[in-house]
Amino acid sequence: MQEPAPTIYVVDDDEGVRNSLRFLLKSVGLTARTLASAREFLDSYRPRQPGCMVLDVRMPGMSGLELQQQLNLRGAIIPVIFITGHGDIPMAVEAMQHGAFDFLQKPFRDQDLIDRIQRALERDARSRAALAQHDRIRERFDTLTPREHEVLSLMTRGKPNKVMAAELGVSQRTVEIHRARVMEKTGAASLAQLVRMAMDLESSPARP
Amino acid sequence: MSPNPDTSGALAPVGVAPAATLHGRLLQVSRMATIGEMAAGVAHELNQPLTAIANYAQACGRLLGRADTDPAELRHALAEITLQAARAAEIIRRLRALARSQQSARSAVSINALIRELIELVEGDARLHGVQLSLALADDLPEVLVDAAQIQHVILNFVRNSLEALAARPSGSGRVHIGSGLSPLGEVEVAVSDNGPGPTAEAMSRLFDPFFSTKESGTGMGLAISNTIARLHGGSVGYRPSRPEGACFYILLPPQSGA
Numbered sequence: 001m002q003e004p005a006p007t008i009y010v011v012d013d014d015e016g017v018r019n020s021l022r023f024l025l026k027s028v029g030l031t032a033r034t035l036a037s038a039r040e041f042l043d044s045y046r047p048r049q050p051g052c053m054v055l056d057v058r059m060p061g062m063s064g065l066e067l068q069q070q071l072n073l074r075g076a077i078i079p080v081i082f083i084t085g086h087g088d089i090p091m092a093v094e095a096m097q098h099g100a101f102d103f104l105q106k107p108f109r110d111q112d113l114i115d116r117i118q119r120a121l122e123r124d125a126r127s128r129a130a131l132a133q134h135d136r137i138r139e140r141f142d143t144l145t146p147r148e149h150e151v152l153s154l155m156t157r158g159k160p161n162k163v164m165a166a167e168l169g170v171s172q173r174t175v176e177i178h179r180a181r182v183m184e185k186t187g188a189a190s191l192a193q194l195v196r197m198a199m200d201l202e203s204s205p206a207r208p
Numbered sequence: 209m210s211p212n213p214d215t216s217g218a219l220a221p222v223g224v225a226p227a228a229t230l231h232g233r234l235l236q237v238s239r240m241a242t243i244g245e246m247a248a249g250v251a252h253e254l255n256q257p258l259t260a261i262a263n264y265a266q267a268c269g270r271l272l273g274r275a276d277t278d279p280a281e282l283r284h285a286l287a288e289i290t291l292q293a294a295r296a297a298e299i300i301r302r303l304r305a306l307a308r309s310q311q312s313a314r315s316a317v318s319i320n321a322l323i324r325e326l327i328e329l330v331e332g333d334a335r336l337h338g339v340q341l342s343l344a345l346a347d348d349l350p351e352v353l354v355d356a357a358q359i360q361h362v363i364l365n366f367v368r369n370s371l372e373a374l375a376a377r378p379s380g381s382g383r384v385h386i387g388s389g390l391s392p393l394g395e396v397e398v399a400v401s402d403n404g405p406g407p408t409a410e411a412m413s414r415l416f417d418p419f420f421s422t423k424e425s426g427t428g429m430g431l432a433i434s435n436t437i438a439r440l441h442g443g444s445v446g447y448r449p450s451r452p453e454g455a456c457f458y459i460l461l462p463p464q465s466g467a
Contacts, residue, residue: 014256016292020263023285027267058252085252110266110466 001059006121007031007051011067012083017106021054023208028114038062042070043080050128052079052101052120054113056090065091068098079120083108131202137197143170148185151178156198159169252431253299257292262287316353316464319388319396320345326360327386330367337371338379346389350463352396354441359459361381362434362445366400366457373404373455395443396463406449415447434459 008025010032018034026030032054035041039062041053057064068080079101084092091101101120102115119183143151147168154164161179165172188194264285269284272275323345334341352359367384374382384402391397407415416435431445438445443461450456 014260014289016260016295020260020267020288022271023288024263024267027270045360085255097267106255107262110263110270170464 002032004050005031006123006124007049008053009045009053009055009078009115010034011036011038011053011059011064013037014056023133024110024113025117030114030117038064038067038070038077041067045076047074047076047078050121050124052081052117052124054081054117055085057082057088057103065095066097068095068100072098075132077124079123081113081116081120085134087143093162098104112115134200137186137201141201143185144182148178148182152182152198155182156195169183169184231355246330250299250303250386251426253267254296256461257296260292261289261296262451264292301368314355315355317352317356319349319352319359319398319461322354322356322360323363323386323388323398326363326367330364333368337374339374340380341383341408342383342385344385344387349388349390350465352441352461353464354461358437359441359461361391363398363400363438364435365430366459369457370400370402370404370455373382374402375405376461391460395460398460399456399458399459401450401454403450403454406453406455407447414446416445433456 002205005044008030010018010021010025012021012034013036022032022034033044035044037071038059038061055067056063057079062070064082071078071080073148074169080095080099082092082100084103090099095103101123102116104116141152150168151164154167159167161175162174164175168175181186186194186197188197237464267281268285271282279287282452305435323343327341361387367386374384382403384400387399387401389397389399416431434445438459438461441461443459445457445459448456448458
């Protein structure tokens with residue numbers, strides 16, 4: 001699947017900082033989208049768009065921390081790099097506790113920011129790949145009939161065919177046919193892989 | 209240039225500070241606290257243009273390392289750097305102006321104007337405490353030659369004390385009254401009274417002592433500093449009971465014409 005190029009969302013109420021960040025990121029070939037407030041970001045954010053965020057902790061209206069909480073509530077997976085002033089370390093700590101990817105103190109070395117952005121983009125790509133994988137498994141599992149779901153559930157619990165046949169009140173031959181169908185529809189190459197896929201679905205990662 | 213070292217071997221007197229110097233220092237402490245808070249705000253404000261400048265400059269460094277860079281891009285970044293530097297300079301200029309205004313700058317003002325300006329500040333506070341604020345300002349008062357910020361600091365202190373004294377009363381029943389007028393001796397008076405419990409007999413004798421406080425979180429500086437400010441202006445602060453209940457703190461200032 002071809003992913004669109006990642007966007008770096010820069011959210012800062014200071015126009016000078018915002019524009020300078022866009023210029024800096026452009027100089028290393030990264031596409032930035034600048035927004036002046038948390039509200040502006042929420043209005044324009046598309047969860048399907050890969051990327052990461054560079055977010056000012058301290059903003060009038062909704063603060064960076066509040067925006068992070070909003071995103072967490074929505075189950076967003078976008079990594080957030082906070083930028084803070086000198087006296088904002090307690091806020092940065094709080095942000096990290098709520099799952100921020102990293103934070104940087106203003107003013108920063110350009111390489112520090114760019115390195116963190118690269119790492120954040122890598123993580124975003126991994127999260128998206130895991131989500132896509134999850135979706136593919138989900139789609140396959142959704143094609144199973146109710147009976148096949150019953151067989152799947154017994155298979156993942158390691159029940160032998162004889163026990164399954166007795167529990168489901170069918171012949172062992174019928175169980176074998178259902179088993180074959182489950183393996184075929186899910187595309188699992190082995191029972192071990194099937195179990196992993198079933199576990200992956202149960203763990204259901206956050207949705208963007 | 210440092211002054212010539214004292215070669216006579218005599219020591220400058222140190223250690224014992226007369227009461228007036230102590231109060232002068234207290235006043236300085238209170239000002240420094242305000243300046244400290246302000247400095248934090250200024251630091252944050254200055255950090256923004258500095259960050260922008262650093263970003264542009266570092267981007268220019270990267271662009272210069274590339275063969276295909278359009279000089280127009282560099283020019284744009286340099287113009288932005290100039291703009292942000294001017295913005296930083298403007299912040300510093302404002303800070304300087306503010307620091308100058310912090311140095312006791314006295315001017316002839318109407319005390320009522322000072323009070324009215326302050327009311328905007330304390331109204332919200334009073335509402336928050338569920339306290340009714342009332343005002344009775346006398347007409348035709350002579351002007352006073354004062355450092356407006358310092359005098360407002362004193363009145364604010366009185367009002368804050370009153371609000372805190374009223375905290376124990378059921379919300380809505382507390383009242384704070386600010387009045388201005390002429391004292392029998394012709395001084396300009398601002399009095400802040402409340403219907404709180406008033407100071408205890410024990411507290412009464414130490415009201416204006418530095419470090420004396422009846423509040424758990426109090427520094428004991430409020431009234432001591434108010435006292436110092438009043439004296440520096442040739443005036444005084446005092447306490448009298450309020451009728452029918454409560455406390456009244458006042459500041460007396462010499463009228464300008466009499467100075």
